[in-house]
Amino acid sequence: MKGFTAKFREIQGGIHILSLKSKSRLKKSARKTLNAINQSIPVLLGVVSAISLLNAAVPEGAYSEIFSGNIFLDPLLGGIFGSIAAGNPITSYVVGGELLSEGVSLVAVTAFLLSWVTVGLIHLPAEIDLLGKKFALARNLICFIVSIPVAILVVITVEIIGALS
Template sequence: MINSAAKDNTRNRTSPKPSFQKVLRKSSLSFLAMTPLLLATIGLVGMFQVLVSPEMLASLFRGHPLFDTFTGTLSGAAAAGNPMVSYIIGGELLNQGISLYAVCAFLLSWVTLGFIQLPAEIEVFGGRFTLYRNILAFIFAMITAMLTTITLQILS
């Protein structure tokens, strides 16, 4: 009796694996449902990169470490894009005399935050997760930027 009950429990726990075609069809439908959001996000990021120049970003910074870190984090989050492009913009900002606090915060938030992608992220991950992830990324981008700059000042 005990053996047959154990076998029945084992049978109930395992479910048949869905076929590859069924999984592929379900994944394709999910991707197609997200396509408009993805295209809109790519379009907004592209427009922002074309319309906002490094000179426009440089005009936002005042020279105060805390204010520059906050502004750098906000502008990086609004200007989300490709990490490779962010290094070029970061170099241009440093060449224009923008503080390392601001540039570090900008680069970190450029890659980890993204106000433009929020609708797509909410659709995929849910509102609560997206809110927590973005708040924590915002806070830690500022902390990391400040600690990086302070560490570099101590070491040099």
């Protein structure tokens, strides 16, 4: 029976051999990652530009009038607006930060971002063509319905964790 040190050295040697064999994989993965980052930069710049245009077009305080801070109405409105828009997770951080800085409640922003990423009325026709009408409609409806209680639960959890620390 081998001791702990012998087993550890055996594992360590296996990892070393594995790392020598996978250098080409590592280079390939690094190249793909850099490619993905380079492809996301124009999207991020586009979103920042669109937010700047929207901030100039929307009067000061309009967001706080739409989103009242109601824990039940705000996620519903955020989910509706997020479903109409479409976006990807990378840009959601920028959009969410801008909405929070405009005074929109965290629960509304959370519901907006959840439905923005998971529900998409803009690309629904393409989804129906690819996946079928029944599946596409069911998936979008379920994602919309689930985004509201998930947003509420996320905010409650954040408040509980904040109170504990």
